[in-house]
Amino acid sequence: xxxxxxxxxxxxxxxxxxxxxxxxxxxxxxxxxxxxxxxxxxxxxxxxxxxxxxxxxxxxxxxxxxxxxxxxxxxxxxxxxxxxxxxxxxxxxxxxxxxxxxxxxxxxxxxxxxxxxxxxxxxxxxxxxxxxxxxxxxxxxxxxxxxxxxxxxxxxxxxxxxxxxxxxxxxxxxxxxxxxxxxxxxxxxxxxxxxxxxxxxxxxxxxxxxxxxxxxxxxxxxxxxxxxx
Amino acid sequence: xxxxxxxxxxxxxxxxxxxxxxxxxxxxxxxxxxxxxxxxxxxxxxxxxxxxxxxxxxxxxxxxxxxxxxxxxxxxxxxxxxxxxxxxxxxxxxxxxxxxxxxxxxxxxxxxxxxxxxxxxxxxxxxxxxxxxxxxxxxxxxxxxxxxxxxxxxxxxxxxxxxxxxxxxxxxxxxxxxxxxxxxxxxxxxxxxxxxxxxxxxxxxxxxxxxxxxxxxxxxxxxxxxxx
Numbered sequence: 001x002x003x004x005x006x007x008x009x010x011x012x013x014x015x016x017x018x019x020x021x022x023x024x025x026x027x028x029x030x031x032x033x034x035x036x037x038x039x040x041x042x043x044x045x046x047x048x049x050x051x052x053x054x055x056x057x058x059x060x061x062x063x064x065x066x067x068x069x070x071x072x073x074x075x076x077x078x079x080x081x082x083x084x085x086x087x088x089x090x091x092x093x094x095x096x097x098x099x100x101x102x103x104x105x106x107x108x109x110x111x112x113x114x115x116x117x118x119x120x121x122x123x124x125x126x127x128x129x130x131x132x133x134x135x136x137x138x139x140x141x142x143x144x145x146x147x148x149x150x151x152x153x154x155x156x157x158x159x160x161x162x163x164x165x166x167x168x169x170x171x172x173x174x175x176x177x178x179x180x181x182x183x184x185x186x187x188x189x190x191x192x193x194x195x196x197x198x199x200x201x202x203x204x205x206x207x208x209x210x211x212x213x214x215x216x217x218x219x220x221x222x223x224x225x226x227x228x229x
Numbered sequence: 230x231x232x233x234x235x236x237x238x239x240x241x242x243x244x245x246x247x248x249x250x251x252x253x254x255x256x257x258x259x260x261x262x263x264x265x266x267x268x269x270x271x272x273x274x275x276x277x278x279x280x281x282x283x284x285x286x287x288x289x290x291x292x293x294x295x296x297x298x299x300x301x302x303x304x305x306x307x308x309x310x311x312x313x314x315x316x317x318x319x320x321x322x323x324x325x326x327x328x329x330x331x332x333x334x335x336x337x338x339x340x341x342x343x344x345x346x347x348x349x350x351x352x353x354x355x356x357x358x359x360x361x362x363x364x365x366x367x368x369x370x371x372x373x374x375x376x377x378x379x380x381x382x383x384x385x386x387x388x389x390x391x392x393x394x395x396x397x398x399x400x401x402x403x404x405x406x407x408x409x410x411x412x413x414x415x416x417x418x419x420x421x422x423x424x425x426x427x428x429x430x431x432x433x434x435x436x437x438x439x440x441x442x443x444x445x446x447x448x449x450x451x452x453x454x455x456x457x
Contacts, residue, residue, distance in 0.1 A: 135309045
């Protein structure tokens with residue numbers, strides 16, 4: 001283990017707010033970012049306006065602001081989760097084909113998505129649990145997975161029954177192949193690359209204990225934070 | 230310039246035939262043409278194929294059309310929502326077919342229809358369940374899936390304002406699929422909050438040019454509906 005590896009067994013695992021704050025601190029100033037429905041939405045609360053980060057929502061807007069207050073609610077101004085939001089100065093609106101051209105065309109620096117599973121090579125499963133009676137619904141997840149320059153995943157590391165969601169191979173239907181570059185979880189932050197899965201930090205668990213609960217090989221990486229972090 | 234026809238909701242949808250493919254604008258409630266959908270319920274055309282991002286929520290709009298038994302097939306990206314009980318019930322009863330399409334591919338297939346594109350290779354969905362049975366090809370080292378256009382017999386959309394030659398402007402995220410649907414259908418019907426004289430919209434601000442619009446239906450102030 002390297003000296004600056006971020007192992008923090010003495011504290012508890014990250015709660016949702018701490019996780020959102022950690023992801024926000026890793027987003028480079030000036031980025032164009034899409035935040036998925038669910039956990040990733042909370043990241044917006046921790047982004048500093050001064051950093052010039054622009055939020056894209058796939059239903060046709062750049063420069064999305066915070067969730068609307070009661071008196072600001074407008075049915076024509078909603079986010080991808082259909083929640084009323086506000087607009088930042090400099091915002092723009094565009095139609096759906098342009099919005100997804102922006103995504104697939106590689107113009108978004110980053111998207112942050114939730115997931116059911118991530119494989120050791122960065123395959124993402126987040127749209128369908130594979131249950132035979134489920135009604136399939138994909139939304140924009142597959143477009144974001146193939147289009148954004150980087151894909152961060154935010155999720156709890158373990159299922160309710162204690163199984164790791166980082167897996168050798170996804171058993172849930174795939175959203176995209178080899179697209180995830182980082183996974184932020186309550187117990188650890190992982191970087192995924194050609195060399196496999198590397199652990200950057202742990203929370204409430206030692207690296208050894210983490211390795212024993214995951215069915216993939218792990219390597220520690222030196223703690224790397226962007227300058228603004 | 231050619232003037233568009235100005236109509237009531239009922240007259241605008243009177244000629245929708247059984248078995249038509251109807252492109253319905255909107256992303257959730259934003260941009261959904263509720264007044265035109267209500268008129269289509271009254272008109273009663275059946276065995277419709279609906280192309281829209283969602284498959285209705287609550288009991289109004291698209292959900293009401295589904296509940297009336299007028300829809301045989303839905304092509305959409307995201308049918309499952311907390312309040313999509315009408316679609317859920319019909320789907321589980323085997324009374325409506327579903328084709329799920331990734332949202333960007335749905336938009337691009339509509340765009341392709343309006344732009345005269347025969348088909349296109351798209352990386353979205355490659356290697357997933359949604360690419361099954363589709364032709365694929367490696368381009369620049371990356372898997373792509375062949376996707377075909379979606380043409381509509383009629384498009385029902387909503388805009389904020391129109392002029393008498395059919396130029397349209399939208400409001401905020403209510404724009405969503407409307408511009409690509411307007412171009413993808415043989416006949417496009419637009420419900421609008423207000424209808425102005427020709428020249429009342431700055432040509433630089435026109436989002437959908439009137440060439441794509443056949444019929445405008447003024448429905449009065451339709452913005453700022455309070456949502457739950």
